[in-house]
Amino acid sequence: MTKAINVFEDKAASVDAVIDLVGGDTLARSYAVVKKDGVLATTVQPIDESATKQAGIRVLQVIMKRNAADWRNSQVLSKRVRLNLD
Numbered sequence: 001m002t003k004a005i006n007v008f009e010d011k012a013a014s015v016d017a018v019i020d021l022v023g024g025d026t027l028a029r030s031y032a033v034v035k036k037d038g039v040l041a042t043t044v045q046p047i048d049e050s051a052t053k054q055a056g057i058r059v060l061q062v063i064m065k066r067n068a069a070d071w072r073n074s075q076v077l078s079k080r081v082r083l084n085l086d
Contacts, residue, residue: 009033020044031055 007029014035020027023044031048034040036056047059 017041031057031059 009029009032012033015033016035016038018030018034018038018040020030020040020042021044023042027040027042027045028048028051030040031051032055034055034057037058039058039060040052041060041062043062047061052059
């Protein structure tokens with residue numbers, strides 16, 4: 001029995017913005033789901049200028065200073081926010 005793999009591209013397309021906290025393949029695939037003139041923000045790795053230009057989007061690399069209080073606040077916020085992809 002083959003297990004189905006869900007990928008975000010199957011549920012999200014032409015979105016206004018993406019915030020990438022994972023990087024790697026997830027960041028690379030994110031360029032394609034942001035609509036033209038939308039924005040992709042990443043905290044993980046350098047921006048792919050070629051993919052940015054091809055997609056016609058704005059990309060921001062956000063530099064974060066790690067700090068325990070901010071981490072706790074992000075956990076509280078994530079419990080309050082529920083994404084509905086249906």
